Amino acid sequence: MKNGAFLHTIVLFTILFGGAFTFWFARGNTALQLAIGVVTTIAYVAWGIIHHSLKGDLHRKVVIEYVLVGLIAIVLLTTLAL
Amino acid sequence: MRFFRILYHWLVPHEGNNHRAKALHHDALFAYVLLLCVFNLGIRYFHGKAPDVLGYAIDIRVEQLLAATNAQREAAGLPPLKLDNTLSAAAAAKASDMFAHNYWAHNSPLGKTPWDFIISSGYQYTLAGENLAKNFQTSDGVVSAWMNSPTHKANIVKSGYKDVGFAIVNGVLNGEETTLVVQMFGATNAAPVAQIPKAQAAAPAPVASPEVALEEPITVVPAEPAAINDEPKSEPAIALLPSFMSNTAFERVVASPKVNIPGLTNTMAIIVVGVLIGLLAVDAFVVSKHRVVRLTGHNMAHILFLGTIIVSGLMISRGSLI
Numbered sequence: 001m002k003n004g005a006f007l008h009t010i011v012l013f014t015i016l017f018g019g020a021f022t023f024w025f026a027r028g029n030t031a032l033q034l035a036i037g038v039v040t041t042i043a044y045v046a047w048g049i050i051h052h053s054l055k056g057d058l059h060r061k062v063v064i065e066y067v068l069v070g071l072i073a074i075v076l077l078t079t080l081a082l
Numbered sequence: 083m084r085f086f087r088i089l090y091h092w093l094v095p096h097e098g099n100n101h102r103a104k105a106l107h108h109d110a111l112f113a114y115v116l117l118l119c120v121f122n123l124g125i126r127y128f129h130g131k132a133p134d135v136l137g138y139a140i141d142i143r144v145e146q147l148l149a150a151t152n153a154q155r156e157a158a159g160l161p162p163l164k165l166d167n168t169l170s171a172a173a174a175a176k177a178s179d180m181f182a183h184n185y186w187a188h189n190s191p192l193g194k195t196p197w198d199f200i201i202s203s204g205y206q207y208t209l210a211g212e213n214l215a216k217n218f219q220t221s222d223g224v225v226s227a228w229m230n231s232p233t234h235k236a237n238i239v240k241s242g243y244k245d246v247g248f249a250i251v252n253g254v255l256n257g258e259e260t261t262l263v264v265q266m267f268g269a270t271n272a273a274p275v276a277q278i279p280k281a282q283a284a285a286p287a288p289v290a291s292p293e294v295a296l297e298e299p300i301t302v303v304p305a306e307p308a309a310i311n312d313e314p315k316s317e318p319a320i321a322l323l324p325s326f327m328s329n330t331a332f333e334r335v336v337a338s339p340k341v342n343i344p345g346l347t348n349t350m351a352i353i354v355v356g357v358l359i360g361l362l363a364v365d366a367f368v369v370s371k372h373r374v375v376r377l378t379g380h381n382m383a384h385i386l387f388l389g390t391i392i393v394s395g396l397m398i399s400r401g402s403l404i
Binding site for chain 1: 108111112114115118119121122125126227231343344347348350351354355358377378379380383384386387388390391392393394395396397398399400401402403
């Protein structure tokens with residue numbers, strides 16, 4: 001399980017650093033940056049579901065929590081793009 | 083006392099709130115989504131109704147653009163460019179054409195190239211180039227963005243250019259309020275080779291590709307640079323301008339709304355993410371301390387994710403280049 005947790009953390013960091021780096025790379029193109037933000041959010045929600053599923057504590061409540069946090073992120077990004 | 087009990091219930095996980103701060107329950111998270119949507123739509127609405135109250139602070143002036151451009155050339159060991167009225171008139175005509183025909187490109191949908199505007203203005207070029215920018219807030223921001231783009235930087239620090247012209251215009255492009263900056267470079271006594279700037283080559287060309295433009299015959303006029311530069315030959319280009327605009331209207335765009343939208347949205351986003359990260363951190367600490375087992379998401383993952391979103395989001399700039 002320790003190895004599994006380490007792998008999950010590595011995958012999470014890859015998603016987040018990858019998202020932030022491509023976001024920076026797309027500077028000057030707001031539409032592309034928003035698309036990258038949405039893709040990063042979807043990847044994060046997927047990571048959460050897979051992580052909890054492998055941990056054995058996946059529940060509908062957990063999925064809804066990840067989706068709501070993802071929605072907050074997307075609305076924040078569209079607000080910052082105004 | 084009751085106030086502190088309510089605060090405790092909302093901020094700290096305990097038995098009474100099912101070991102999860104009430105402010106992190108699903109209904110609370112959903113309320114944040116709705117409130118942020120209302121905030122987002124409210125800004126759009128009030129900006130449309132009262133742009134002088136809620137709008138974009140802009141301060142872009144020709145003299146600042148010229149100084150910043152020449153500072154970059156000086157740093158590169160190049161002589162400064164001279165502000166040329168005919169090139170500025172060409173830039174103004176180009177900006178007007180972009181608003182009139184609603185396009186964001188070097189070549190117009192009708193096939194007009196930047197060189198057409200330069201020739202129409204009366205500037206007989208042997209070497210010319212164009213940089214475009216939109217929706218930046220300051221002159222330094224425009225020039226910094228150009229310098230961060232290798233193709234636009236190549237124009238700014240090209241040794242062959244002698245003259246430069248600018249136009250700064252506010253208008254509506256593709257349904258969006260837009261502050262357009264057109265920078266046109268030229269030389270009248272350089273080697274007789276028409277050179278298409280890389281900045282244009284990289285841009286989408288709706289009609290004429292850069293290769294086509296390269297084949298365009300260039301008339302080389304061995305003119306005295308002083309005769310070209312010192313005489314304001316703006317008549318041909320001014321004829322292309324809308325009647326309500328004068329040439330001076332292209333020299334600056336300055337707007338000072340009471341509330342600057344980027345400042346407001348940045349502040350709001352930082353507060354929302356800061357509060358959420360704080361709540362998640364307190365929640366994680368208390369639950370870990372009391373060794374509570376519960377079914378929730380991973381607090382540290384949420385904190386890292388929201389941190390990434392705010393850092394990335396603050397990188398968003400409305401400004402763009404071609």
